[in-house]
Amino acid sequence: MCPAPLHETVPATTPAASLVFTTVLSHGPLTRAEVARRTRLSPAAVTKAVRPLMEVGYLVEDLDEQARPAIGRPANLVRVDGGRALFIGLKVTGDEIIAVLTDLCCRIRVARHMALTGREPAAVLPSLLAMVQELLTEAEGFGVRVCGLGIAVSGDVDRVDGVVRYSPFLDWRDVPLADVAATATGLPVTVDNDVRALTVAEQWFGAGVGLSDFALVTVGAGIGCGLVVGGRVVSGAHGVAGEIGHLSIDPRGPLCHCGNQGCVEGIAADPAILREVRAATGKPVATAAEALELARGGDPLAREVYARAGDAIGRAIGSVVNVLGPERVIISGEGLAAYDLFAEDIRTAFTRSAFGTAAQCDLMTRPLPFEEWARGAAATAIQSFIGPHTPQD
Amino acid sequence: MCPAPLHETVPATTPAASLVFTTVLSHGPLTRAEVARRTRLSPAAVTKAVRPLMEVGYLVEDLDEQARPAIGRPANLVRVDGGRALFIGLKVTGDEIIAVLTDLCCRIRVARHMALTGREPAAVLPSLLAMVQELLTEAEGFGVRVCGLGIAVSGDVDRVDGVVRYSPFLDWRDVPLADVAATATGLPVTVDNDVRALTVAEQWFGAGVGLSDFALVTVGAGIGCGLVVGGRVVSGAHGVAGEIGHLSIDPRGPLCHCGNQGCVEGIAADPAILREVRAATGKPVATAAEALELARGGDPLAREVYARAGDAIGRAIGSVVNVLGPERVIISGEGLAAYDLFAEDIRTAFTRSAFGTAAQCDLMTRPLPFEEWARGAAATAIQSFIGPHTPQD
DNA sequence: GTGGTTCTTTTCCACTGTCAATGAAAAAAG
């Protein structure tokens, strides 16, 4: 087993190489001919792109297994050798830091959690860097170099400069996270909004593979949405997009802290559900889990609250679908724990509000544990490692 | 003066040439150096791209005027010579066909209207082709070749195949409009959704110039929306996007023909306003103009209807802005005739519903006569004439 | 004038991806 080279070369320097690598990464083992068809490159170009990638070990040929067409010469399968590069992904929440060490295929090798004592940068940054050090040490055991670090933070994040512009949840303003982490660790660092990071992971490795237009809706403490339009993750003109938590779906709905009435988040996010369950039942429900238990137990008033939440989510999804016409909407987040309570309401509201062709949109759920968010951060690091040439539409 | 060549060469065959041409077209006279900076091409590449375009006459140098930097050599301005190619744009409505003959700069040279007797393809297509013939004859007077034909139709349009999948307004299904028009006229034909076509025109020549993310909201008989995300017009996975007319903004609102309640179109489109004004005032108002007159006259009940419409539009815009975070929203359409009646309500509702950074979005109006829609169709033709390499973000 | 600055062009040149031809490996056909 050869040791990792001191300076990892970036796998893909040319557009074609980047495109080929991305395609193989997302669509599993592929024959060169298949890659050529998918990328619309010539077979010759694929051969030439694959060779250097195989020489550095990022791509390998599956010698034992072959793809046999009905007739004609059998094809050799090419796949990414995940073990040849490692990445670290971090997700910062208000309570803890979740960190994962992944390989080049974005498979999680190690996962760590660390509780936070404070939310201010002075409290979080040292923990964050300690976490990275811990995983770097862990990585030594694999004998493979860590090639990138991705950090996911909720809020308004400038991913180009790697600056957290404003995170309401953490109460951070203009924290140059990428610079801090890069100088402390020496790694290439990407910083992105957490939902966008998760969206990238889904686009490349999850339920968004092969789709040019889809949305990822996260339900939990807040309600968020990541968007992929024309094969590209949407960031908006000012770095913020997918704020469906504050879509107002009822002009006479409850007042939201944002000042508007009837926001989805004010009806269907965990705190709102808790508040409403308490108000409806009069019972001293303290946590989302307790509210859930009450509703599962059959309390009709509590169930009604969940039904309203489902209706709100379904209507919000309907709005996104009417505006963008995506091929699929993936529903995820901790709120999915209560999915059985409002699945029907979501679907009903969605079907009612989706207009015309938009109703062809595929609605699916995908329970993603918190580690997946950190994996999303790693995915952004992998993305910048590979290069920008993603397959378009 | 040299006559137009028999076979117009496509101006831009290489990516760089296409990019340079598009940049000069959108951003008016520019120096080569400025083009290089904007496109991030090398100055050498710009020179090489410009030369052949000047040889065929699509680009010219403004010899009389020069751009003088504070110090250093004065720069020569390059601009598009609109007169060297003509395009035809058609917009098909339920009542009439609007046709324009434009030059390469998409300036309207001739405009024509033709009333329609029926809406079915058998009635519309002959009129449409006659219209094209008329403009082709007209074009002969300019001594310049017509290089493309763009057709804009409302509804679900597959612009790649040039097929009208389903137009509710015309009650067309799967009409292969591009093929029909191409074989009849011998011109390269583009067919697109009307709002998207208008959006292209705004992106290249209107209020969207230089913006990577903006929305165009049209208010009138229906309520539509064209979207540009990351510099590209959004089409959605199934060819339909921007259906904000059926965003449901009030679960207890009036029933819409789509089956849902509280759709924007069921509150703020012309027919809805007419219906509501009649219902509120009890007066036999027959047309949108009459309703407008009544409200302008000071009828408080009628004004209230317009205020509600403005609120609905503002909320819909707020939804789009929260989802996509555009830099600007352009409001247009015949409905703008009543703008003074609901301008304030639109802005209030928008400001209330736009969350966080999204509120930085610039809200503006732009009265665009019906010819502009036909001009949009011409813009799609120009776009396909130039080639696909548009400046991205 | 001379030097500095900016615009523009020219002359290489590295590089990319396509083309067309070739070889390889299997199934189908005779």
Added chain:
DNA sequence: CTTTTTTCATTGACAGTGGAAAAGAACCAC
């Protein structure tokens, strides 16, 4: 059992593209 057909993969020649560097052009300031 050979030949043909089909598909996959590779090779080498090649045409185009766009970049780097240098030179030229045109102007200002001194």
